[in-house]
Every structure is written in C-alpha cells, then in structure tokens.
Amino acid sequence: MNKNATAPLAGRGLTKNFGQVAALRGVDIDIAAGQSVAIMGPSGSGKSTLLHCLAGIIAPTSGQVTLGDQVISSLSDAKRSRIRLTHFGFVFQDGQLVPELPARENVAVPLLLAGVPRGQALSTADTWLERLGVGTERNRRPGEMSGGQLQRVAIARALAGGPDVVFADEPTGALDQATGHEVMQILSTTAQMSGATLVVVTHDPLVAGWCDRLVEIRDGVIHADTVTNQPRPRPVQDALTGGELR
Amino acid sequence: MSTLTLAPMLTRGRLKSRAGDGWLDVLAVVSNALSAAVALTVAGGVWMFYSWWQNPTPRVLERLTALWGPTADDRMIYFVLALVALGLLVVPVFSLGASAAKLGAQGRSERLASLRLVGLTSSQTVGLATLETLVQWALGAVVGLVAYFATLPLWAGVTFAALTIDPAEMLLPAWLLAAVLAALLAITLASSVLGLQRVRISPLGVTRRQTPRALKAWRVLLLAAVVVAFFGYAAIGGSRNINGVAAVAGFLAITIGSISLAVPFLIQLLALPLTRTRRASLLLAARRILDDPRATWRSISAITLLCFVAGFTSVMSISGEDPQLIIMQDLRTGVLITVAIGFGVAAMATLMNQASLVFDNAAQTLALSQMGFPKPVFTRVRVLQSFVPLLLASVIFAALGRALGVVTSSSQFAQYHSSDQLLQLVAILAAGLALCLLALAVCSPLERHVLAAQGRAND
Numbered sequence: 001m002n003k004n005a006t007a008p009l010a011g012r013g014l015t016k017n018f019g020q021v022a023a024l025r026g027v028d029i030d031i032a033a034g035q036s037v038a039i040m041g042p043s044g045s046g047k048s049t050l051l052h053c054l055a056g057i058i059a060p061t062s063g064q065v066t067l068g069d070q071v072i073s074s075l076s077d078a079k080r081s082r083i084r085l086t087h088f089g090f091v092f093q094d095g096q097l098v099p100e101l102p103a104r105e106n107v108a109v110p111l112l113l114a115g116v117p118r119g120q121a122l123s124t125a126d127t128w129l130e131r132l133g134v135g136t137e138r139n140r141r142p143g144e145m146s147g148g149q150l151q152r153v154a155i156a157r158a159l160a161g162g163p164d165v166v167f168a169d170e171p172t173g174a175l176d177q178a179t180g181h182e183v184m185q186i187l188s189t190t191a192q193m194s195g196a197t198l199v200v201v202t203h204d205p206l207v208a209g210w211c212d213r214l215v216e217i218r219d220g221v222i223h224a225d226t227v228t229n230q231p232r233p234r235p236v237q238d239a240l241t242g243g244e245l246r
Numbered sequence: 247m248s249t250l251t252l253a254p255m256l257t258r259g260r261l262k263s264r265a266g267d268g269w270l271d272v273l274a275v276v277s278n279a280l281s282a283a284v285a286l287t288v289a290g291g292v293w294m295f296y297s298w299w300q301n302p303t304p305r306v307l308e309r310l311t312a313l314w315g316p317t318a319d320d321r322m323i324y325f326v327l328a329l330v331a332l333g334l335l336v337v338p339v340f341s342l343g344a345s346a347a348k349l350g351a352q353g354r355s356e357r358l359a360s361l362r363l364v365g366l367t368s369s370q371t372v373g374l375a376t377l378e379t380l381v382q383w384a385l386g387a388v389v390g391l392v393a394y395f396a397t398l399p400l401w402a403g404v405t406f407a408a409l410t411i412d413p414a415e416m417l418l419p420a421w422l423l424a425a426v427l428a429a430l431l432a433i434t435l436a437s438s439v440l441g442l443q444r445v446r447i448s449p450l451g452v453t454r455r456q457t458p459r460a461l462k463a464w465r466v467l468l469l470a471a472v473v474v475a476f477f478g479y480a481a482i483g484g485s486r487n488i489n490g491v492a493a494v495a496g497f498l499a500i501t502i503g504s505i506s507l508a509v510p511f512l513i514q515l516l517a518l519p520l521t522r523t524r525r526a527s528l529l530l531a532a533r534r535i536l537d538d539p540r541a542t543w544r545s546i547s548a549i550t551l552l553c554f555v556a557g558f559t560s561v562m563s564i565s566g567e568d569p570q571l572i573i574m575q576d577l578r579t580g581v582l583i584t585v586a587i588g589f590g591v592a593a594m595a596t597l598m599n600q601a602s603l604v605f606d607n608a609a610q611t612l613a614l615s616q617m618g619f620p621k622p623v624f625t626r627v628r629v630l631q632s633f634v635p636l637l638l639a640s641v642i643f644a645a646l647g648r649a650l651g652v653v654t655s656s657s658q659f660a661q662y663h664s665s666d667q668l669l670q671l672v673a674i675l676a677a678g679l680a681l682c683l684l685a686l687a688v689c690s691p692l693e694r695h696v697l698a699a700q701g702r703a704n705d
Binding site for chain 2: 052055057077078081082083084085086088089090092096098099100101105109110112113117118121
C-alpha cells in the first residue's frame, strides 16, 4: 500500500499480441512515484493495453513491468490480483460501482477483501466520501446518484486503500464536459494529496491537461512523451466540496 | 434482406462469437429440450393413470379390482395423485421454458436494437426475435421428444400397485402430445416477447438500481393467523368438514399462499444481519438477496414445496399386501420421482438464471476483476446467493414435512418407521442439491470465458 508513494512504476520492452494483432510493440516507460501521466492516442493505438499491462490486468507477451523492485508482470494471475487490490486503485469510465451496495459499502468492499477489519473499512470509506463531498450520499445506492457523484464515489473507492498508483480509464468519458472537468480536478488533486501516482487513459486533451506528463501512443509504440505544466484552474478545496457537481 | 435470410446468418455469427453469446442459444435449446422431455414424461404418467381409471388393461384391472374394488371410482386414486404431482411440477417446468425464452431474448436484445438503428422496422425486429425463438424451441422440442421416447423403457423398473409399469401405457396419444407441445410453445413465445420488453424497459437487466423497499412483517403475521385459524378450526372439530377436492384445494391454496408471502420476509430477516459481515463475498450475496427476497423465494419455492412433501411422505415407507400400505408406498414412490424431476428442473433453472446473470453482469464483473477481486469471490457470491437459500430451505422444509408426517401418522404405522426411509430422503436431497451445485459450478468456466472475451481493451 501507499506509504506516500515510494514505488516507481516501469515497463520495459513491453509487447502484447492479440492473435495476429500487435497492440504493443516494445514500449519502454518509467513513471516516477507521485507523477500524473496521461496516455493519449487514437482508437486501436494500444493505450488501454498499455494501461492494462502496467496495472497487471494482463501479462505482456514479452517485456516486464515493475513496481518498485518487484516484477509484477511475471506473477501468477492470483498474485497480480492481490497486487492490484492492495497497491493499485482503479477508476472506470462509467464508475462500475456495485448496484446493490450503498456508496459506503462500495468503497469498503476492496478494503474488506484486502483484510481490513469491517469497522475500520467502513470508517475509512466514510472519511473518503466526506473528503470527496459525497458524505451525505453514503447510504444511497448507485442508482440514486448523479454521474458526477458516482465518479466521486468511484474515486473514493480507488483511493481509500492508499494505493501506490491510481489507474483511470477514460474517467470522464461518460460525463458532460463541465462535470468531467470537475471530476478530473478532484481525481488529480486527491491523488496528488494522497501521494499516489496517477495514470490516465483519455481521448480528451482537457483531461490530459490535468496531468504532469503526456504520453502519446500510436500503433503500439510511444510517439511522443512530454512534460506539461498546466496550472490548476481552481483551488483544490473548491473542487472537493461537490457544490457544482451534477 | 428478409427476416428469413437474416435470422440464420445472425445465429451463425453468434455461435462463432468469442464473446460467448452462442452459449445463450445452446443453453436455451437445452432448457427447451429438458422442459419438453419432462412435460411429456409427466403428461405420459398422468395419461397412464387416467387410463388405469377409465380404460385399464386386463392386468391392471385385475390388480386394481383385487386391491380396491371393481368400479371406476375405486381406481380413481392414482389419477388424483398424478394430478397432484402434475400440479407440483407444472409451474417449474413451464417456468424453465419461459426462462429459456427470456434468456434467448436477452441474448438478442442488443443485436436487435442495433438492427433497429440500421433500419429494420419494429415488426421486422419482432419477427426476427419470434423466428429465432421458434427455431430454438423447435430444436429443443425435437430433442425433448426424442428424450421422452428414449427414456420410456426406463420406467419399466418402477412399480405402482405392485405392478411394474408398462412403458406403452405412458405413450401419449397424438392429440395430447401435440397439446403439451402447443402449450410449451405458447408459453415460450409469450415469454420471449416479455423478455424483450423487460430488456427494453430495463437494459441493466434484473438488478434494481434503487434501494428496494423492505418487506413488512404483516406477511408473517398473516401466516401466523392462518395457522392459528387452522388449529382453532381443528380444535372445535371443524377439520372433519374439510372434505371434497375443492375444500382441500382451497385449504392448500391458503396455506401455500400464506407461506409464499411469509417466507420472503423471513429471507429478508435472515439476510439483513449478514450485511454486517467482514467477508466481502457474503456482503455482496446478502445485498443481492435483499435486493429482491421475493425473487430468491421464487427460485426455490417449487423445490422447497417438493421437499416438504418428500419429508412428509418419508414416514410412509411400508411394505405389505394391505391396500392402505400399498397406496402409501406408491405415494412415496411418486413423490420421490416428482422430487427427482423437480431437482433436475431446478438445476437447469439455476444454470439458466446464473448463466444469464453472468452475461448481464459481465461488464461489472470485469471491472471488479480488474480492480483485483479474486475470481473465487465471484463463485462464492453465486453459491451464497443462490445455493445456500436452496440448501437451507430444502433441508428445513424436508425436516418440517417429516416432523409433520411423524406427528400425524397414526400409531398403527408408527412401528414401520425406520432410519432407512430417512436415509433415502437424505440421499435424494443430497443428490438433488449436488446437481444444483454442479449447475452453479458450470457458471465459473462460462464466466472466465466471457471475461476473457471482454477483456480485450478497446484502445
């Protein structure tokens, strides 16, 4: 788990083939602890495959992924699952909260699976929901929340375990522009505040603008890798109050 | 392009699909086959006992006359019992056919919606869905028909009234065979339309997205009132007036109806404290049960009732030449056959429903898996959500039935009670439950297949 992110993430010579299709072709990438990186590229370029390889969701055909000193790409599926549960957090395009669970249990479930006692898991969940401005929604189920609120809960779920790295796959793809802007602001600032590295896959240059670094990928290879220094348009606390979220 | 040319083309494509959609078609055909085979076999049994009553062969007439007397009314008892068995099985069997149709409709809904977008008219879409349902049903019906005929000789090993069954007597006349198949077809088509409507109304499937209203305690109070009323009526000697088929049927309907209202509340009562667990799989299962306790009861009610009857009749295993003893033995044989068929249907229904959920929840499961949820968690949730209620209800209701059987058995039969009958009851329950567990186990590789197929990222 994150102890203010001391573990850099790296991929070396990553290739990934799906049948005859080469989705990644020898990608090298180093992501410093605490850095926020946007991965952009056209459809079919390999950006989500790169995220999945870095997150240990899929094993690369060749090459290796390391988190700190640990090579995670060669671990068994079960061990990679454990790493994802305890070291990584995830934010998906449409939240993917469990519909039958109230918000606080949605946030607490990964903690329970990681072995955190129930009381502590729920208390941590409540803290994060409060921090993200959806504390009053803790007993509501996903069907009773707006898109922006759902993504706040999803961000709380991703960060509650104190991950080293948060992976976000098109986190604003299902939201309107204004709400997406707010959600991205919250995601980048909370990840930064908790010391987690942030890796975001997106089509949206405005979303990428929230990150320290932009990696562009085309045809399975890194096409460009630039450091950006976008100013934060609004104070962090303003984004966390939830007042303008729909 | 006409519906007739489009349907086979789309079906071929689906069967070859990596996403596993073809599984839905295969499962729908298998379910249709099983429901057809069971419906025809049960109808064959009822027809045989109808013939024993109205038109017995010389060997049957001789035996039944020796046992109960020469008139048709004396021979009616087996037909009545067969109708009771039919009553116990008709809902689960038809439900299985309906589930198959709904599952097929769900599997097709997304594709049909896409076809609407590219220009197919509403009537063409409905026509396409109906045609595909018809083809699935017809394939299943043919397999079911073959299975019905192929298994007929196996019934020669079963005895009623100390007579071995002549399989030829279970052969349905053409008109009745056609009527059974027509009834199955009608239910299948109606369910297909309903299935498509359900998908249209709620594209997210069966899961409700809002906090469900808790069931109220009046459900249990109503059952308590019925029980008190029954015992009160019995205490004043009123139960002697409960004669005739209509009165007994009315009594049974009230009892079963009040149980069906009360049990979902009890399921809710049991599941609620489980949400305070620290085990994630138990929490997920308990929340899903609480999402719709009535659905949980619907999925286990038929088999639960059968287990109650099996428990009740498990005290009736008696051998001897006394006609009363023979009818009790036959009653128990009939119940065991009914329970065995019931468990077969329940196992298939479990497979259908859970396979359907695997596809419905694929995106959600994939996301949770990507987050690091261990794969055994999903299997455990399935077992806790669908098998544990079945296990508990089967055992509790079988025990209740047996307890009632022991209490109400007259003392002259008490000496015949033995542990053998209990073992037989336990054995059939264990075998039936194992079959349901096997059906659940099949869902795990299916889930892995579906997840693997969906896992390819859309870059």
